[in-house]
Amino acid sequence: MHNKFLLATLIIVFPVLGFGQLLQAKNNFTHADTLRGSDNAQRNWWNVLHYSISVNPDFETKTIQGKVTIQYAVVKPVTTMQIDLQQPLEVDSIVQHKRILYFTRTNNVIFIKNTIPHRMGFHDSITVYYHGRPREAVRPPWDGGWIWKKDSLNRPWMSVACQGLGASVWYPCKDYQEDEPDNGATLTIIAPDTLMAVGNGRLIFTGNTSFNKKIYTWQVVNPINNYDIIPYIGKYVNKRDTLLGAKGLLTLQYWVLDYDSSIAWQQFKQVKPMLRAFEYWFGPYPFYEDGYQLVQAPHLGMEHQSAVAYGNHFKNGYLGRDLSGTGWGLRWDFIIVHESGHEWFGNNITTKDVADMWVHEGFTNYSETLFTEYYYGKEAGTDYNVGSRKNILNDKPIIGPYGVNKEGSSDMYYKGSALIHSIRHSVHNDVLFRKILHGLNKVFYHQTVTSAQIENYINQHAGFNYQYVFDQYLRTTQIPVLEYQMDSVNHSIRCRWSNCLPTFNLPLSLWNPPGEHIKIYPTTNWKTISIQKNQTDLFRSALVERLYYVKTKLLH
Incomplete structure (x- = not known):
């Protein structure tokens, strides 16, 4: 790395960022970069x-x-x-x-x-x-x-x-x-x-x-x-097991240093629950023919296909810490969940250019939210997702320059996850959302793709074209602001998006436990929307910012 002090700071403050070796500032590219990064x-x-x-x-x-x-x-x-x-x-x-x-x-x-x-x-x-x-x-x-x-x-x-x-x-x-x-x-x-x-x-x-x-x-x-x-x-030393999964019998193998075997076999009991959760959300494990292995490694971890590297010291969380700060991340082993999530996004679906690596890291980061939700409930998953947003830098766009082997911002992890979380709640149909995740892994099975292909697939199957939403979160650093005014007399809300692309148009689905629900379609132009009297409470800033990666501004 060109700046070792910066690297050390990143590891301390944002330890999950970049298990690869690309996180370094580089604005001028050479012919060698083109030879390395282009077809x-x-x-x-x-x-x-x-x-x-x-x-x-x-x-x-x-x-x-x-x-x-x-x-x-x-x-x-x-x-x-x-x-x-x-x-x-x-x-x-x-x-x-x-x-x-x-x-x-x-x-x-x-x-x-x-x-x-x-x-x-x-x-x-x-x-x-x-x-x-x-x-x-x-x-x-x-x-x-x-x-x-x-x-x-x-x-x-x-x-x-x-x-x-x-x-x-x-x-x-x-x-x-x-x-x-x-x-x-x-x-x-x-x-x-x-x-x-x-x-x-x-x-x-x-x-x-x-x-x-x-x-x-x-x-x-x-x-x-x-x-x-x-x-x-x-x-x-080795331990073998099997899982009756979505495509039949999946062989499991665990490899650890001999003196760690007792603690390892106990910690690795989390593998089967992880696989069940991810097969539910993403579809069948993509490599039944090659099996699944978890291998103790002399480093923290990496998504090595069918032989996932594990170095989390047999602790829950990330080396014993919860990266979300909510407590939910201490219920499970971060490396087992995150690195195995890459079997679907990163290994099954691989981007052609590392500039589009958010497809690997954003979806895999969101797999942590989905795993938490699968075992502890939807509110727990959302707690984890919202808590993780404190790690977003908004320093540069998520998508990097093409053809020179250079990724974009490390925000591909947490902001990529927040983007998926926002689109999911905008769709407000978890059956459809899960169908989209399955569809991605089926349509692009064992393929290399571009971000545009993933974006287009979601746009075509989500019931709304989210292209301007993708452009906002992947290609700018602005956090959109929902400006709104409440008119309790006429039962209406006046709203618009600001601090965003002029085309930004994220639809907002809002609901509460009693079952009240409304869906609005703000744009960057002021719009007045009629609402029911009992829907006023849905426009609380805390609720909007919990479901979507946006800011809110109530105008009086």
Whole structure:
């Protein structure tokens, strides 16, 4: 990070912000940023079908040796091929059909100019051999790289955290979020035979080597984000379980350090209730074929698909704290809930460009509200959501610049959640709202998307076009203000939106426990609306601001 003091402040004040490594100020972009963040001519002619990764780490020297076979399909006329591998890792050779390919390198980008030309639709592969001392993560997961730690018994404990920084920090790949391997990946880890190596999906092979090492090969059959493919190496023990879920029997596996097993098995009892709640709200767990794993990690946590990283010290809340300040966040383990919520938003539905990462983080942050509501009631969920808003900065727009591997504001978490909460209550139909969440995960199942696609889907199915609402919350920093006057004599309200885009038009549904309900459609122009005498109490500022992320101003 360019500003370590700012980073430390963010971690203390807003600890949930950014489990990836992109939260740094950057206004001027270079050609290297474009190469990293765009679907350029060296990338868009080939589609990744499968990664076969093999890595052999050496704990003492903090080095790795590896090879990656990239299977791909030709989708456009062949040009130079771009492969990403971050320095100081070095490429030893690149091979295709036993032929060594010529390549050049510019910083973190390798250009291959003599791949075998094929007609469109043809499938082929290349194998990259590499080695070196990868960038080491100093404060994972807030900064990225390979993690070389020791457990409390002084035994090696290794992993990787690389969201944002990119998977190319430890293996060569097309490090571009839009192109996930259609047919999944295999990860072969060569580890000391005194340790266990865990990867994504299912263990399909174990074997011994000389030099007191053991081989573990893990496989995922579903598309997967590059940064989700992660090795975990430590003195792990395992517990297996199953859940009868929406698509049948889901296998569950928990991996923890041996001395933490007793406390871990107790804490991980929260996994099944979490999965039941999320299958209710979002639809079936998206990766039944690969199973669900929760893996103790040498950092706080990350949404690694089918092998979720867990480092919350077996405490409820966020390291024992409630980020909402309401008390509800201490009823459940933040990392189990939040990082698993990403299996639906972030892993099942993945944004093509990190500029649209609010789709990952806003919906997953809202999953915390929905989990709380599922077990403790709707008012409890709303309490949690409203309490979390104190973390909103409104420093810059949520959506970032496209094509340069740069996200927008960290408000993608809490403000993204507040946006979804506002639209939900505007719709005032939880059956429809839940149907929309299911529909998103069904229509965009295992796909990469744009924010516009998600916005359009909601607009088409919510019974109202919320485009100007999305524009307000995603693309500006203003908090809309509802200005209103009450006329008790004529039983009317005069109102308008201010401090917002001129087109902002969020409809407000307001109700109370006795069953009074009204829906109004304010715009930025003054509008007089007739109301019933018993509906006056619905226009309390506290009620409006509880249901919607807005401010109110009562005029006299």
